[in-house]
Structure formats: C-alpha cells, structure tokens
Amino acid sequence: MPRAEATPQRAIADMVGREMGLLAKRPPAPQGDVLLSVRNLAREGVFEDVGFEVRRGEVLGFAGLIGAGRTDVALALFGIAPATAGTIAFEGKTVTIRSPEEAMRLGIAYVSEDRRQLGLSLPMSISANITLPILGQYLNSLGLVRRSEETATAEAWRKRLSIRTPSVDLAVAKLSGGNQQKVMLSKWLNTKPSLLIVDEPTRGIDVGAKAEVHAIIGELANEGMGIIVISSDLPEVLALSDRVLIMREGRQMAILDGEEADQERVMTAAMGGHVHAVPA
Numbered sequence: 001m002p003r004a005e006a007t008p009q010r011a012i013a014d015m016v017g018r019e020m021g022l023l024a025k026r027p028p029a030p031q032g033d034v035l036l037s038v039r040n041l042a043r044e045g046v047f048e049d050v051g052f053e054v055r056r057g058e059v060l061g062f063a064g065l066i067g068a069g070r071t072d073v074a075l076a077l078f079g080i081a082p083a084t085a086g087t088i089a090f091e092g093k094t095v096t097i098r099s100p101e102e103a104m105r106l107g108i109a110y111v112s113e114d115r116r117q118l119g120l121s122l123p124m125s126i127s128a129n130i131t132l133p134i135l136g137q138y139l140n141s142l143g144l145v146r147r148s149e150e151t152a153t154a155e156a157w158r159k160r161l162s163i164r165t166p167s168v169d170l171a172v173a174k175l176s177g178g179n180q181q182k183v184m185l186s187k188w189l190n191t192k193p194s195l196l197i198v199d200e201p202t203r204g205i206d207v208g209a210k211a212e213v214h215a216i217i218g219e220l221a222n223e224g225m226g227i228i229v230i231s232s233d234l235p236e237v238l239a240l241s242d243r244v245l246i247m248r249e250g251r252q253m254a255i256l257d258g259e260e261a262d263q264e265r266v267m268t269a270a271m272g273g274h275v276h277a278v279p280a
Helices: 007-014 070-077 100-106 113-119 125-136 147-160 177-189 207-222 236-239 264-271
Strands: 034-043 047-055 059-063 085-088 093-095 109-113 193-200 227-230 244-248 253-259
Touching: 007 070, 007 236, 007 244, 034 070, 047 070, 047 085, 047 227, 047 244, 059 100, 059 236, 059 264, 070 109, 070 193, 070 227, 100 109, 109 264, 125 147, 125 177, 125 236, 147 177, 207 227, 207 264, 236 264, 244 264
Parallel strands: 047 253, 059 227, 059 244, 109 193, 193 227
Antiparallel strands: 034 047, 034 085, 085 093, 244 253
C-alpha cells in the first residue's frame, strides 16, 4: 500500500485478516471444578503469602511490574524453584512439587518466557522438540526413537496449531518467532496437561501470530484446561483472563474478576495502591 495509507490499524488488519482495535476480550468458557488451589505459598526471600484458585476452563492472568515475582510463583508450581512454605492442592489432593518431573506427573506444564534459551533446542528438528519432554514414550525396546511415531505426533500438532513449515524435520532455528512459539506450546501440550502455565505467551512475535496464540489459549480453555497466563503486556492479560492476580515486590496485592479488571485498577494495585479485590 502507499506509505500515506499505511496506518498501524490498517497494517494490523491486513496481517490478522480482521480489524482488532484493542485486543478483543476472550469470551468466557464454562468453568468446572477447582483444579489448583494455592494457600500462603512462599519462597523465602522471593515471594510470600500468595493464594489463589484456578478452575477447569478458567484463564487466570498474572499481572505486575517486572520483578514483581510472577514468574517465581510459576517456577514454584512447576518445581524448578520449589516453594519453601504454603500448601498446593491439585485436583483436590494436597501435593508437594519439588521437581518438573513431579509437576508433569500431576498434569502441570510450564511454557517458559524465554523460548530461545530455555524453551527450545534450536538446532533440533520441530518433531524432536515436540516430543522431548516425554521422549521415553517414543523409544523402542533398544532405546531408539520410533521416528514414524514421533513424526506423526509432530504432524498432528503442526496441523492443530497451524505451524507454518515445509517439514517437521526442519530445525526450529529456521522458523519465525511466532512459529517457534507454537512449537513450544505443542511441546508442552503434548504432555496432555490439565493445567498450563504460559509465561509471556506472545513476547517477540508479530501481531498476526499473537492473535493466533490468543485463539489457541481460548480453545484450550473451552476444552476445560486450566490456564495461568503471565504477561507484561497488560492489554493481553485483560483480553485473555477471567480473573487477574496482581503482584508487587513478591506480594499478592489483589485478585480482580473480569468485570472489575481494567488498566487503571490493575496498575493501581501493581504500584502499591489499594483496590477492591475479589477474595481468592
């Protein structure tokens, strides 16, 4: 288009295929039983007294300024940096999570905020990345990977998440940021989690891929998955979440439901101001 006609709104509409305006609010999904219940969770010197619930079909957003402790709570729930106090109940049973293996056995998956350093093995193929967390399920009696089964799994995720690639044998390093993000989502969805924690789900990807990732999160919630979304992009948190938990300097400041949560209230809490909060 001519430069004079190239407005941000027009460019976004052409990339996404529709007008977006502000990020569209995700329609709420039917919510089921409480999946995760956290009480007085703490990691000494990092965060303290965090408590909330996540129901099946619910998206709980974590908001706050950088350094607020949002990711640290996720690392505790996934067993990377375990909590030192408090209780975690999953599917009605009190559990102790001391490692990612224990978290995965329960049905918890964590999509890291840093896909290039922590989330993906860039030189490896798409199919190898997707099966990596549960590679043992793809080994034969000799300990060799059943390539046909691995490829079939990767092809299924390529179709479901619209990963744009000529082949699932392609190295992940050769994909765009948005497609790398979809591979990382596929990798953890392939573990068949009940609870998905997604940290900065659309950092460093274009607006078209961002809309696709938002749609995927909405579909997963509609299927009954419990989801925690951590994002520094406040409009993203507000668009995706049924409720928003706000943190500041390692402390939980408030939990707001979808009707209450707006940018002003969330930022007031993130800066240490008082807002009316829905009980956890």
